[in-house]
Amino acid sequence: MTGARGPSRARRPAGRHPRPESRPPVEIAIRDGVAWITLARPRTRNRLDAELQGALAEACATADDAHDVRVVVLGARGPAFSAGLPPRCRWPEPAWPDAVAAVAKVEKPVIAAVQGDAIGWGVSLALACDLRLASTAASFTLPELRDGRFPGGGVTQRLPRIVGVARAAELVLLGSRLPATTAAAWGLVGAAVPPARLAGAVEDAARALAARGPLALRLAKEAVHRALDLPLADGVSLEHDLYVLSQTTEDRREGIRAFLERRSPRFTGR
Secondary structure (H helix, E strand, C coil): CHHHHCCCCCCCCCCCCCCCCCCCCEEEEEECCEEEEEECCHHHCCCCCHHHHHHHHHHHHHHHHCCCCCEEEEEECCCEEECCCCCCCCCCCCCCCCHHHHHHHCCCCEEEEECCEEECHHHHHHHCCCEEEEECCCEEECCCHHHCCCCCCCHHHHHHHHHCHHHHHHHHHHCCCEEHHHHHHHCCCCEEECHHHHHHHHHHHHHHHHCCCHHHHHHHHHHHHHHHHCCHHHHHHHHHHHHHHHCCCHHHHHHHHHHHHCCCCCCCCC
């Protein structure tokens, strides 16, 4: 009966009203000691809106709290690693989660797999990672000043520490597009590889790190990151203190046993 079906409704033209995203903005998978975190909003070019930043901060906390995770890999879906903040957003709202800070605070080594363009706060996100590997199709751009905005996410502080003041000024002040191959020459990324080889290069790096003692990795990361914040004498003292601490661990004893028994060590993070 036609009355049971209710009034007929006209079908909306395709593409006029896009469906809301059904997938989570950030995906996380844990395999063999590696937490693979993926920005999964390619339709928005993985822009760092409040929802994506909140999901990314939660994924970072999950990876850091998981005892079986030794390394974190941050990647993205689509042609862009991240196009930065949403359009017409000059600065994140105070109530927004801070995903860049969440990535920087992860105690375990974090590798950025930059498969596409990193723009604005997308560059900041990549710089918050400890290591960066990029596709030759990727690039890094800070367009804020030429658009009447101010760069943020810590990029004005981390970038000079990585590439030096002169090169950082060129990127920040001029907004020049930096191809991945030049980024590798500058030391901004560890390597720029053809797109088809990026996944394998990232996997090799992640597996190599995951095979190392997790406590030693965390202590070494702490020492390196605090180096620029301490006078040289204090930094050397910190290095020694962390070495002494590492000698009290079960992982250190396991490393010695493995060496004597000529086998691969089985580290437990204790």
